[in-house]
Amino acid sequence: MKNILILLLGVPFITASILSCKKDEHKIYFEGGTAPVFTASSTSAMVLDSVLKNSQAIRFDWTNPDYKFTTGISSQDVTYVLQVDTTNASGAGFTNPGFQEISIAKNLSVSYTVKELNAILTKLNLLENIPHNVEFRIKAGLVNNTVPLYSNVIKITITPYLDVAVPIPPTGELYITGNGVASDWTNNPPASQKFTKVSKTEYNITIPLIAGKEFKFLSTLNQWQPQYGRATATTNPSGGDMGYNMGLPGQSDPPSFTTLGTGTYKINVNFKTGKFAVTQ
Numbered sequence: 562m563k564n565i566l567i568l569l570l571g572v573p574f575i576t577a578s579i580l581s582c583k584k585d586e587h588k589i590y591f592e593g594g595t596a597p598v599f600t601a602s603s604t605s606a607m608v609l610d611s612v613l614k615n616s617q618a619i620r621f622d623w624t625n626p627d628y629k630f631t632t633g634i635s636s637q638d639v640t641y642v643l644q645v646d647t648t649n650a651s652g653a654g655f656t657n658p659g660f661q662e663i664s665i666a667k668n669l670s671v672s673y674t675v676k677e678l679n680a681i682l683t684k685l686n687l688l689e690n691i692p693h694n695v696e697f698r699i700k701a702g703l704v705n706n707t708v709p710l711y712s713n714v715i716k717i718t719i720t721p722y723l724d725v726a727v728p729i730p731p732t733g734e735l736y737i738t739g740n741g742v743a744s745d746w747t748n749n750p751p752a753s754q755k756f757t758k759v760s761k762t763e764y765n766i767t768i769p770l771i772a773g774k775e776f777k778f779l780s781t782l783n784q785w786q787p788q789y790g791r792a793t794a795t796t797n798p799s800g801g802d803m804g805y806n807m808g809l810p811g812q813s814d815p816p817s818f819t820t821l822g823t824g825t826y827k828i829n830v831n832f833k834t835g836k837f838a839v840t841q
Contacts, residue, residue, distance in 0.1 A: 592630060597623040597641075597699050599712035606692065606718040614676035619717075622670045626701045626710045641665040642700045645681055647693055648716065654696040659685060659834075665699075682721040686834050689723040725762055726835030727803050730780035730787060735764045735830065739776030741820040742768060748785050762833040769825050775817035778830065784808075789830070790815030800838035803830070 602620040609618065626639065646660035654660070661681055665671050673681070687693050699712040735756040744750045756764035756778075770776070778789040786808030794816040796802055804815030821839060829838045 594626040594628040594701075594708070594710050595624070596710045597626050597701050597712040599623045599697070599699050599715060601697070601715050601717070604715060604717050606720075608692075608720040609675050609679045609682075609722050611676075611679075611722050611724070614674065614679070616675050618673050618675045618678040620670060620672040621697065621699070621715075623699045623712055625669060628703060628708065638667055638704075640667065640702055640706070641669075642702070643671065644698050644700055645685065646696050647685060647687065648696055654714070655698070657685075661685060662700075676724075678719075679721050679724050680726070682719060683724045683726060684834055686831070687721055689721050692718050692720045695719050723761075723833075725832045727789070727805050727832045728787070728807050729762055729832045730764075732780050733758065733761075734780060734782075735789075736779045736782070737766060737768060737776055737828070738779055739774065739817060741770050741774030741776040741818075748779060749783050750779070756828075756830070763829070763831050765827060765829045767825060767827045770820040770823065772820055772823040774820045776820070777815075777817050785814075788814055790817050792835075798839065801836065803832075803835050803837050 600622050607618065621643065623641070628639065641664075643663045643665055644655055644660065645663070646654040646657050648654050661684055663671075663681070682693070682695065685695075695717055697715045697717070700709050701712075702709045735758070736750045737754045737756070738744060738747055738750045740746060742750075742754060744754060754766070754768065756766040758764055779785065780787040780789075786806050788806045790804050791798075792802035792804040792815065796804075796816075798819045798821055806812045806814045818837070818839070821841070824841050827840050829840075831837070
């Protein structure tokens with residue numbers, strides 16, 4: 562009986578002890594923010610001129626979105642991305658697969674020279690010397706691009722000039738070489754390994770490739786430079802950015818392209834955008 566009373570008297574103390582150890586939970590909730598107000602130094606139609614390439618073309622400014630949580634305004638760093646696209650047929654931009662995004666980090670403004678702005682439009686693969694309706698906006702975000710907020714859209718008609726992301730073949734010719742093709746590695750590949758020149762900036766070829774092998778592109782017969790390959794060893798073998806060595810001091814050969822498998826593939830090279838694509 563004595564033992565039973567001791568056990569019963571101990572229960573309230575055990576319960577109180579457990580309850581006292583339970584931690585209070587303080588949850589933080591996102592309460593919202595304000596979409597950035599986006600402005601440009603000018604929205605007038607622009608004709609970009611390579612002669613003025615180092616002159617300022619445009620300046621963009623935007624307001625802080627003031628992200629708010631239950632604990633107050635966020636102390637986290639806000640990052641910004643400038644999004645650039647052309648107006649599509651439905652009038653809604655930023656849906657084209659190749660639209661451009663430029664990270665601005667923590668700043669609330671950015672300026673571009675004529676050359677820098679033209680380079681952005683070049684990556685959109687726009688025809689030169691023709692006016693294009695271009696749209697700009699700012700995307701704000703917190704860590705890992707969470708809680709994105711989008712600014713108003715600024716539309717400007719801009720005429721770009723011809724520029725390239727990767728230097729074009731100086732000979733106007735392009736050849737494929739490597740152990741992934743019939744010739745193996747040689748700087749004098751046969752005519753069957755010559756690309757078709759679609760335009761000054763675009764080339765393509767349809768050719769059998771060997772699985773587990775490599776290849777590169779050459780411009781001048783009997784020379785190893787200019788030479789074109791992948792931008793980095795991790796660039797997707799099916800397409801992405803190109804690297805190059807034009808034979809100038811300080812330049813080194815880029816990593817080789819790698820074959821996707823044995824079969825016949827079409828290889829497209831666009832020096833304007835600096836991109837390659839391999840499709841079976």
